Amino acid sequence: MPRQHTYDLVIAANRLPVDRVVGPDGSSEWHRSPGGLVTAMESVMRGREGAWVGWAGEAGEAPAPFAEAGMWLHPVPLSEDELQTYYEGFSNDTLWPIYHDVIVPAHFHREWWQDYQRVNERFAEAVCEVAAPGARVWIHDYQLQLVPALVRRLRPDLRIGWFNHIPFPPVELFAQLPWRSQIIEGLLGADYLGFQRSADAANFVRAARQLDGRSTRGETVTTTHPDGRERVVRASSVPISIDYAGLEQLARSPEVLARAEQIRTSLGDPEIVMLGVDRLDYTKGIRHRLKAYEELLSEGAFCPPEVTFVQVATPSRERVEAYKRLRTEVETTVGRINGTYGTLGSPAVHYLHQSYPREEMAALFQVADVMLVTPLRDGMNLVAKEYVTCRHDLGGALVLSEFTGAWHELHQSFVCNPHDIEGLKQTMLRAIETDPKDRRRLMRASRRRVSEHDVQRWADRFLDNLASAPERPTPKRA
Numbered sequence: 001m002p003r004q005h006t007y008d009l010v011i012a013a014n015r016l017p018v019d020r021v022v023g024p025d026g027s028s029e030w031h032r033s034p035g036g037l038v039t040a041m042e043s044v045m046r047g048r049e050g051a052w053v054g055w056a057g058e059a060g061e062a063p064a065p066f067a068e069a070g071m072w073l074h075p076v077p078l079s080e081d082e083l084q085t086y087y088e089g090f091s092n093d094t095l096w097p098i099y100h101d102v103i104v105p106a107h108f109h110r111e112w113w114q115d116y117q118r119v120n121e122r123f124a125e126a127v128c129e130v131a132a133p134g135a136r137v138w139i140h141d142y143q144l145q146l147v148p149a150l151v152r153r154l155r156p157d158l159r160i161g162w163f164n165h166i167p168f169p170p171v172e173l174f175a176q177l178p179w180r181s182q183i184i185e186g187l188l189g190a191d192y193l194g195f196q197r198s199a200d201a202a203n204f205v206r207a208a209r210q211l212d213g214r215s216t217r218g219e220t221v222t223t224t225h226p227d228g229r230e231r232v233v234r235a236s237s238v239p240i241s242i243d244y245a246g247l248e249q250l251a252r253s254p255e256v257l258a259r260a261e262q263i264r265t266s267l268g269d270p271e272i273v274m275l276g277v278d279r280l281d282y283t284k285g286i287r288h289r290l291k292a293y294e295e296l297l298s299e300g301a302f303c304p305p306e307v308t309f310v311q312v313a314t315p316s317r318e319r320v321e322a323y324k325r326l327r328t329e330v331e332t333t334v335g336r337i338n339g340t341y342g343t344l345g346s347p348a349v350h351y352l353h354q355s356y357p358r359e360e361m362a363a364l365f366q367v368a369d370v371m372l373v374t375p376l377r378d379g380m381n382l383v384a385k386e387y388v389t390c391r392h393d394l395g396g397a398l399v400l401s402e403f404t405g406a407w408h409e410l411h412q413s414f415v416c417n418p419h420d421i422e423g424l425k426q427t428m429l430r431a432i433e434t435d436p437k438d439r440r441r442l443m444r445a446s447r448r449r450v451s452e453h454d455v456q457r458w459a460d461r462f463l464d465n466l467a468s469a470p471e472r473p474t475p476k477r478a
């Protein structure tokens with residue numbers, strides 16, 4: 001792709017969609033990161049001359065901009081200190097807990113906030129550097145909530161959208177944030193704000209009205225410019241999805257099918273395989289599902305080798321205290337369950353604190369008779385959508401928490417409230433015992449939903465909403 005100085009579509013996200021991979025000879029190259037967002041953006045960018053602004057994954061000086069995966073990648077530098085303050089601190093230890101129902105307490109530090117502002121300014125400047133006149137800018141997620149207003153101040157010609165991958169909290173929780181007004185003001189710099197659920201969009205609109213005195217109507221918030229002109233910002237839901245066709249094709253490949261058989265055999269060919277796949281994060285309800293499973297074992301509802309539970313817990317945010325504590329708790333529990341209920345060669349829990357290639361994940365999904373998706377709060381949860389996509393055989397059963405965005409689309413699953421351990425146990429048993437014919441019907445319905453609402457449709461809907469946002473400031477009403 002030829003180097004250009006400015007682009008008509010600019011994506012800004014905390015991370016660039018590539019990772020540097022160093023070969024045995026010390027030479028390094030960029031590899032596309034796995035994940036739906038990259039796939040979605042790649043297809044959005046195709047033939048459109050797009051740029052992506054984000055951190056390249058290594059502290060210190062940023063690499064020079066470069067072309068990769070059909071996009072112009074513009075790295076933003078982050079120092080080791082900023083990684084601790086802006087990213088691990090303010091983003092993941094202040095905002096993340098507040099936006100996820102304060103499952104763990106949020107920490108407030110003024111230095112973290114200062115660095116969050118500074119890094120957001122840096123991202124905004126980078127966006128303005130690569131954006132062509134009148135370009136569309138699509139900003140992602142809670143790390144960059146000040147960027148919309150910062151970009152608008154520098155470049156009022158741009159059309160600005162922001163999408164929140166995580167929930168937006170109820171006003172009572174958001175109110176705890178000492179910098180709540182600045183965040184609202186930052187977001188209101190956008191023309192359009194996209195959320196996973198309509199409840200998230202409504203939470204934002206309510207926060208703007210109740211905490212910041214903005215005038216609101218339905219899905220819109222009105223902001224007033226210093227010169228008295230008004231601008232209307234729309235906030236609505238556009239639930240994210242996955243690359244259904246691509247993943248389905250992978251799941252049907254002979255290699256993945258063979259690997260699934262191999263995994264089942266290596267697990268000792270149990271009658272029931274339960275599976276959890278999550279980042280090791282306290283929002284995901286891993287402890288709750290382990291507790292329910294342990295109680296079912298202790299009550300003799302089933303026992304190994306007839307049943308086994310595979311938990312893939314991908315390492316995540318390992319320097320943040322709450323994540324260290326969670327890891328200790330989960331690993332202690334797994335040890336206790338295996339010590340009590342495992343038999344030689346047949347552990348009750350296969351715990352994997354590792355991350356795997358996509359092919360392996362697709363094979364695991366096919367092995368899982370019961371998929372346990374039990375978050376206490378989750379913006380969407382793509383794992384639930386990936387699981388049903390991989391079940392082209394219509395086998396398996398999805399146990400899904402009502403506190404995920406995914407549940408609002410996948411009603412035809414075994415719904416659970418993970419806080420209700422007794423209820424969760426009954427749901428797990430129901431998922432196992434339900435007539436296979438009925439399970440197939442549920443699986444078919446879930447698959448249809450995901451196939452008709454894939455990641456491409458999500459991206460198109462977001463960009464349509466951005467395009468139809470009010471064209472320019474409306475004159476102040478008399």
Ligand code: GDG
Pocket residue numbers: 034035036165166240277278279312314354355356357358361378379380381382383384386
């Ligand atoms: C945030 C929001 C929202 C996991 N382990 C491996 C692996 N994964 C993949 C999964 C899935 C992705 O990572 C995780 O996505 P989730 O949606 O489940 O959760 P978050 O990471 O918390 O994502 C969430 C999402 O943003 C998108 O808007 O849905 O609510 O919290 O794709 O499959 N992939 C591979 N190896 C692993 O070991 N290859």
